Amino acid sequence: MANNHEEDTEWNDILRAKGIIPQKENQITEADIIDMMDEAIAKRNARNYEEKTVDELDELLDENNEEEERMLMEYRQQRLNAIKQELSEDKFGEIQHIYKTDFVREVSEASKDVWVVAYLYKDSLPICKxxxxxxxxxxxxxxxxKFVKIIGDQCIPNYPDRNLPTLLIYGEGDVKAQLVGASQLGGLNMKxxxxxxxxxxVGAIKKPESQSKASEETKQSSIRSSATAALSDDDEYESDDY
Known part of the structure; x- marks a missing residue:
């Protein structure tokens, strides 16, 4: 009787171990198929959720089981966070005029969430204009x-005109930097x-993306140049040994 090499017998296992007959091909079990189906469904659902609006995700919450509801809630929160981030990045854009009674709320308290630039000025001064x-x-x-402006001596009693304009930079609820006068910026020639x-x-505004990219490219170029120089030095050192 001929031996069936595909059978799972002790004798066939010995023959496979010695390389006399080929190894049996791996078979996909029912459990493997279920795992692959679950993974495919999860990926499909992930793509579908990412394309839906917050309102559409809310509607689906009423139609799914506990596990699907958890996934929907996660995607819904991610979408809300993304919307909140977009709104916060374009929240200001103008200089808000404030009074002394507004300072704590509009500057100190507000700076716990965003950078705030408080501008002290006087209209009659050319440099302030x-x-x-x-x-x-x-x-x-x-x-x-956030940019706010307040008349100098209204913000600080008896604040001298010679100190104007003044920029107070707030972050994390506290003063991070201050600029008194405009001489550091070029005076009447400033831009x-x-x-x-x-x-x-001082960290109050972000670098433009193009500038950040250029800075990173310059850094990488410097690293490559240093590495090349180091290799060249090693080659010269080895040459001197012979």
Whole structure:
């Protein structure tokens, strides 16, 4: 009687171990099929959930079992967080005029959630007129940062005109930096880009994506150059040994 090499017998196991007959091909079990189906369904559901709005996800919550409801709630929360993030990034864009009684709420308290730039000024000063115009441009470009303005001696009694304009930079509920006067920005020659450069240095506004990318590319280029130089030095050292 001929031996069936496909049978699961002790003799066939010995022959396979010695390489006399080929190894038996792996068979897919029913459990494997169920696992693959579950994975495919999960991936399909994930794609479908990502394409739905918050209202559509709410409707589905009433139609699914406990596990599917958990997944729906997770996707719903992710969508809400994404919407909240988008709104917060374009929340401002203008300079808000405030009074002394507003300062704690609009600056100190507000800075626990966002960066706040408080601008102390006086309309009659030419340097303040220039700063006001440029700061309006900066605020429009950086809508995730809050900009407020308040007349200098209304904010701080007897605050001298020689200290104007003054920028108070708030973050995490406290003063992070302050700029007294405009000499560091170029005085009457300052430009909006000078103000932005200062605010970036103190962390009050974000770097443009293009600038961040260029900075990363410069960093990578520097690393490659250093590595190349190190290899060249090693080659010269080895050459000197012979």
């Amino acid at each position: 220039l700063m006001s115009a440029h700061l309006a441009t900066v605020a429009a470009r950086n809508k995730s940062t 909006p880009s000078d103000i932005e450069a200062y605010l970036r240095r």
